[in-house]
Amino acid sequence: MNMPDGTVVLERQLLLQLGDRLKRLRKAQGLGTVEMAKRAGISRTTLSSVESGDPGPAIGTYLRVMSVLGISGELALLAGDALQPGPPGTAAARSKRARPVVQVTVSTDDTRHQAQDLQSLALHEAAIRLARSDPELLLQAQHTLDRWLASGNSRSMGLWHEWQEILRGAKWRKVLARTRRAQELRQASPLTAVLPAQVRQGVLDQVAKLRTGVVLGDAEPQART
Structure with a gap:
């Protein structure tokens, strides 16, 4: 019998939380589902899945929705070539400057x-x-x-x-x-x-x-x- 992995529910709630916030942000920007789906290049059914926190859609689909909402910057940098470690021997590689702290709180209400x-x-x-x-x-x-x-x-x-x-x-x-x-x-x-x-x-x-x-x-x- 397979026991559930200790992060399964955490990851599920993280997606649910993300989907809820994307939906709220879309509404705050005055975008209907038809227009939002059109701009993201996906179907309304797929948009509904994203806003429901469904694990089915690929991460690229989530990124498309986030891009339309104007919040995909950091993820796009990570997925592309913009965020790279500094070349060996350069000032960027030797920098001791603290990197930014990023925290995400996952919880239920x-x-x-x-x-x-x-x-x-x-x-x-x-x-x-x-x-x-x-x-x-x-x-x-x-x-x-x-x-x-x-x-x-x-x-x-x-x-x-x-x-x-x-x-x-x-x-x-x-x-x-x-x-x-x-x-x-x-x-x-x-x-x-x-x-x-x-x-x-x-x-x-x-x-x-x-x-x-x-x-x-x-x-x-x-x-x-």
């Missing part, structure tokens, strides 16, 4: 149910990764769903029937979307019910750390060597 949403999303991503490599887990989820459906009337009956199609067709994107329907499907999910306890706890521990915030980057400036 309990007041807006971000932690709960992230936890649900991360649990499902972990379950789907396991289901792809272990058909037995998928079979367990189907058996669990069959028991629920046989139990009689429930307000979740419609969601469970939708889950039948999801499990049969492996339509995972429907579950991992950042839409109200996807949230409802995750709340009525048979997948997390069969998720191994160790994997579940690993995800919960990672989400708990993000409740207080995780800082990426240097704590203090460091001199160049």
Whole structure:
């Protein structure tokens, strides 16, 4: 059984956080989705994926959106040839000037149910990764769903029937979307019910750390060597 990597949830929240901020910045600049997608040279569907923090789009796609919004400068320099170490023996190479400190705080906001949403999303991503490599887990989820459906009337009956199609067709994107329907499907999910306890706890521990915030980057400036 594969345990979740200690940075999986952190990286997921970082993308979610980035997507939210790109969306807010687009709106602040008065750009609609049609115009924004046109300027970035991508489809509205792809733009929606970027603003949802979807890990599917390539980093180049994120960079295109950031470029239109005027915030891609540093990333563009790193991706190109502009930021290079100084040639050996030059003043730039010998410089002891402290390099700038760059920090990014990744966190969730309990007041807006971000932690709960992230936890649900991360649990499902972990379950789907396991289901792809272990058909037995998928079979367990189907058996669990069959028991629920046989139990009689429930307000979740419609969601469970939708889950039948999801499990049969492996339509995972429907579950991992950042839409109200996807949230409802995750709340009525048979997948997390069969998720191994160790994997579940690993995800919960990672989400708990993000409740207080995780800082990426240097704590203090460091001199160049």
